[in-house]
Amino acid sequence: MTEPPPKPDVEPEQMAEAPDPEPKPEPAPAPPAYESKDALRALDPGALRASRLVSCIVSGVAVLGVGAVLVIELIFNWWGQPARVFVWGGFFVLVFVLAWLSLVWTRLSHNATVYRVNDDGLEIRRGVIWRRVISVPRSRIQHTDVAQGPLLRRYGLAQLTVHTAATRTPAVSLWGLAHETATSIREDLRQTGRDDGV
Amino acid sequence: MSEAPTEHPETEAPTEEAPGRLHISSVFFRLGPHVRGLIVPGVVLLFASSSGGWQSWQVWLMLLIVPSTIYEVIQYLTFRYRLRGGELLVTSGLVFKRSRHIGVDRIHSVDLKQGPVHRMLGVAEVKIETAGGSEPEATLRVLRLGDVEALRASLRRAQSAQPGIESAETSAEQAPEIGRESEREILRLGVPELVKLGLVSMRGAAIAAVLVGLAWEMGLFKRIDLRDRIEAIAETAPAWQLAFVGGVIAMSVGLLLVFLSVSWTVVRLYGFRLVEVGENLRLTCGLLTRLTATVPRRRIQLVSVIQTPIHRYFGRVSIRVETASGSADGEQKKVIGQRWFVPILPAERVPEILARIAPRVHLDELDWRPLAPGATGRAVKLALVSALSLGLVVMLFSRPWGLALLPALVVFFCVSEWLDIRRTTWALFDGGIAYRHGVLSRSTTVTFFDKVQTVSVEESPFDRSRGMATLDVDTAGAGASGQRIRIKYLERSTADELYRSLSGQAALTDLRW
Known part of the structure; x- marks a missing residue:
C-alpha cells in the first residue's frame, strides 16, 4: 500500500541468474565462504528487497484494514466530526511511520547485520540501536539448518540457523543469505572428524 | 550422530555380559500409576456413594486393570538391558518391540531412587541420563541393588575403555582410580547442619500452601464456616483480647512453618553424603526415600557459590552445579542434583570443597577485576x-x-x-571465567572455556554513549540454579577483549559436556 513493492527490478535479475548459468555462477558459489576469512560480510542485497517486501505486505494489510474501518465509519457516520479529525490524523501518522519502517528502517537494519565465518566459528553482528555481537564456536555447533520459505525462494535466498546446546541462545540464525552462500557456510561449519565430546 | 560408524572399531574390549533383567517386584511398582488412576477413584466412589456407585463409569473403569497387568507382566518378561560394543542396549516389548541404544560415553549420570518399599525389598529405580532432554534416556524400574552395582561398575569400565574420555583434562589423577571402587568422602552433613538448612531454605511456606490446598479440597473450611465464627467473636470480645489472640495465632503459624521447613529438610536430606568415586561425584541422601545422584566431574557446566542473608547469619554458603542433563525437571534433579549440590557448608570450607568438585577453580587466587569506572x-x-x-x-x-x-x-x-x-567483580583465569555479584544474596559463578557455548556482547544506546557494554556467556544447562554469567557495565574495550578471548578459547577447546 504505502509503497509499490519493487518487484519489477528484482525479478529479471534473479531469473537471469538461475536459468542461464554460463557467465558467473561457476566461480560464485565456492569463494564467498572461504576467500576472505576474517572480513565481515554483508547479507545478500536481495535480502533488503525481501525484507522490504515483507514489511510492505504487513504494513499494507494493516493500512488497508484500518482504512477500511475508517471508510465504513465515514459512510455510516458513527463518530462526530472532532473525533474523526483525530482519528484520520492518527491514520496518516501510522501510514507515514509504516512507510518509514518499510523504506528506511529495513535498510538500516539490513546494513547493520554483518557476519563472518572463520577458524573460530560463526560471528554475527546486528542491531541498529541495541547492538549485539554473538559468537558461536565451531565445535559447539550441534547442527545447522538452511531453510527457504516461498518468499526467500523467490529471491534465491535462505535462512541459516545454527543450533547449539546453549540455554538462552540455543539457535542463532541469519535471515537473507544467498542460498549458495548459506549452504557453503553450512558445509564449512560442518565438523570434520572432530570429537564433539558428548 | 554422524560419527556412530567410527566408534565401533574402537570398542574391542568393553564388557560383554549376560543381559540383565528387572526385579520381579517391578510389575508391582509399575502397576502403581495404573492403580492410582483406575482403582482408587472406583473404590472411593463405591464407598462414598451409598447405592449409586455401580452406575458410574469410574467403577467399570476398574476392569481395565486386567489388561494393564498383562501389559506390565509382558513388559517385565521381555525387558532386557545389556552392555555391548560401548553401548547400553535396552530392549522391551513383545508385539511392539522397542530397543534403545545409548552410547556409554554419552551417559552423563546414573541416578537412583529408593522409596521405603524399595528399600524393604532391596531394589532401586535407576535413571540413566544423557545431555539435554527433560526425560531420562532410560528408566530401569526396578533393579536389585546388586545388579545396580554391577551395572555401574561395568559402565565405569566401559567408559574408561573409551579413548576419548581419559585422554583429556585430568588423566594423571584419574589413571590409578580406574576400575577400582575407591570412594573418598568429600562432605557429610549431620542433623544440626540440616536444621540450619531448614531455617535457611524456608520450605515451610510451600508445605503450608500444600496443606491448606488439601484441606480446601476435602471441604474442611466449608464445614467450619470460619467467617461466621470470627465475626461472632469480634462482636463480643474487647480489642486487646483480639490483638492478643491474633498475635498468638500469627506466632504459632510462624513457628509451625519453621518446624515444617526444618523437618521436611531433615527427612529429605537425612544422611547427606557427597563422595568421590573415581572421576564421579556421588550424592546420597534421604530418610524415607533415598536418592543417589551421580555427576561426573567433567560434566559440570557451571558452579555457583551462593550466600543469602540467612546463610550469612549462620556463616554458611551453598554450592550449586549445573549439568547438561535432565534440565530442571524431575524431583531428583531438583532436589539434589542441581538445586542443592552442597546444600549447606561452613563458609570457611568453600576452598577445600571446591577443590574437590572443580579442581581448576581457586576463587581466592583469582585476579578479581572491577566494572567500568562510570x-x-x-x-x-x-x-x-x-x-x-x-x-x-x-x-x-x-x-x-x-x-x-x-x-x-x-x-x-x-x-x-x-x-x-x-561488589561486582569478574576474573579470567586459565580455565574459564568467574563472576561475583550481589549485595543481600551474594553469588560467585564460574564456568569453563570448554563449557562455553556462545559468547555475546550487547550494547545499548546508553552503553554506547559511555563506552560500556554487557557481556553474556551462555552454557548448556544454565538456568536451573538461577545463576548465569551476564556482566553489565563493562568497559567497551574490556568487553571486547573478554569476548575475543572467551570465544577464541572456546574455539580452541573441543566441547566437553
Missing part, C-alpha cells in the same frame, strides 16, 4: 529513576503514603545499587 553513576541514576517512578505510582493511590515512601525508596534503591556495583 558504572556506579549509571546504576545509581537508573535506580533513582526506578525509585521515583515507583514512588509516583504509589502516590497515584495515596498521596501521603507516596510522599512518605519516596525518600525511603530512593535511599534503598540507590544504596543497594551502589553497593552491588562496587
Whole structure:
C-alpha cells in the first residue's frame, strides 16, 4: 500500500541468474565462504528487497484494514466530526511511520547485520540501536539448518540457523543469505572428524 | 550422530555380559500409576456413594486393570538391558518391540531412587541420563541393588575403555582410580547442619500452601464456616483480647512453618553424603526415600557459590552445579542434583570443597577485576529513576503514603545499587571465567572455556554513549540454579577483549559436556 513493492527490478535479475548459468555462477558459489576469512560480510542485497517486501505486505494489510474501518465509519457516520479529525490524523501518522519502517528502517537494519565465518566459528553482528555481537564456536555447533520459505525462494535466498546446546541462545540464525552462500557456510561449519565430546 | 560408524572399531574390549533383567517386584511398582488412576477413584466412589456407585463409569473403569497387568507382566518378561560394543542396549516389548541404544560415553549420570518399599525389598529405580532432554534416556524400574552395582561398575569400565574420555583434562589423577571402587568422602552433613538448612531454605511456606490446598479440597473450611465464627467473636470480645489472640495465632503459624521447613529438610536430606568415586561425584541422601545422584566431574557446566542473608547469619554458603542433563525437571534433579549440590557448608570450607568438585577453580587466587569506572553513576541514576517512578505510582493511590515512601525508596534503591556495583567483580583465569555479584544474596559463578557455548556482547544506546557494554556467556544447562554469567557495565574495550578471548578459547577447546 504505502509503497509499490519493487518487484519489477528484482525479478529479471534473479531469473537471469538461475536459468542461464554460463557467465558467473561457476566461480560464485565456492569463494564467498572461504576467500576472505576474517572480513565481515554483508547479507545478500536481495535480502533488503525481501525484507522490504515483507514489511510492505504487513504494513499494507494493516493500512488497508484500518482504512477500511475508517471508510465504513465515514459512510455510516458513527463518530462526530472532532473525533474523526483525530482519528484520520492518527491514520496518516501510522501510514507515514509504516512507510518509514518499510523504506528506511529495513535498510538500516539490513546494513547493520554483518557476519563472518572463520577458524573460530560463526560471528554475527546486528542491531541498529541495541547492538549485539554473538559468537558461536565451531565445535559447539550441534547442527545447522538452511531453510527457504516461498518468499526467500523467490529471491534465491535462505535462512541459516545454527543450533547449539546453549540455554538462552540455543539457535542463532541469519535471515537473507544467498542460498549458495548459506549452504557453503553450512558445509564449512560442518565438523570434520572432530570429537564433539558428548 | 554422524560419527556412530567410527566408534565401533574402537570398542574391542568393553564388557560383554549376560543381559540383565528387572526385579520381579517391578510389575508391582509399575502397576502403581495404573492403580492410582483406575482403582482408587472406583473404590472411593463405591464407598462414598451409598447405592449409586455401580452406575458410574469410574467403577467399570476398574476392569481395565486386567489388561494393564498383562501389559506390565509382558513388559517385565521381555525387558532386557545389556552392555555391548560401548553401548547400553535396552530392549522391551513383545508385539511392539522397542530397543534403545545409548552410547556409554554419552551417559552423563546414573541416578537412583529408593522409596521405603524399595528399600524393604532391596531394589532401586535407576535413571540413566544423557545431555539435554527433560526425560531420562532410560528408566530401569526396578533393579536389585546388586545388579545396580554391577551395572555401574561395568559402565565405569566401559567408559574408561573409551579413548576419548581419559585422554583429556585430568588423566594423571584419574589413571590409578580406574576400575577400582575407591570412594573418598568429600562432605557429610549431620542433623544440626540440616536444621540450619531448614531455617535457611524456608520450605515451610510451600508445605503450608500444600496443606491448606488439601484441606480446601476435602471441604474442611466449608464445614467450619470460619467467617461466621470470627465475626461472632469480634462482636463480643474487647480489642486487646483480639490483638492478643491474633498475635498468638500469627506466632504459632510462624513457628509451625519453621518446624515444617526444618523437618521436611531433615527427612529429605537425612544422611547427606557427597563422595568421590573415581572421576564421579556421588550424592546420597534421604530418610524415607533415598536418592543417589551421580555427576561426573567433567560434566559440570557451571558452579555457583551462593550466600543469602540467612546463610550469612549462620556463616554458611551453598554450592550449586549445573549439568547438561535432565534440565530442571524431575524431583531428583531438583532436589539434589542441581538445586542443592552442597546444600549447606561452613563458609570457611568453600576452598577445600571446591577443590574437590572443580579442581581448576581457586576463587581466592583469582585476579578479581572491577566494572567500568562510570558504572556506579549509571546504576545509581537508573535506580533513582526506578525509585521515583515507583514512588509516583504509589502516590497515584495515596498521596501521603507516596510522599512518605519516596525518600525511603530512593535511599534503598540507590544504596543497594551502589553497593552491588562496587561488589561486582569478574576474573579470567586459565580455565574459564568467574563472576561475583550481589549485595543481600551474594553469588560467585564460574564456568569453563570448554563449557562455553556462545559468547555475546550487547550494547545499548546508553552503553554506547559511555563506552560500556554487557557481556553474556551462555552454557548448556544454565538456568536451573538461577545463576548465569551476564556482566553489565563493562568497559567497551574490556568487553571486547573478554569476548575475543572467551570465544577464541572456546574455539580452541573441543566441547566437553
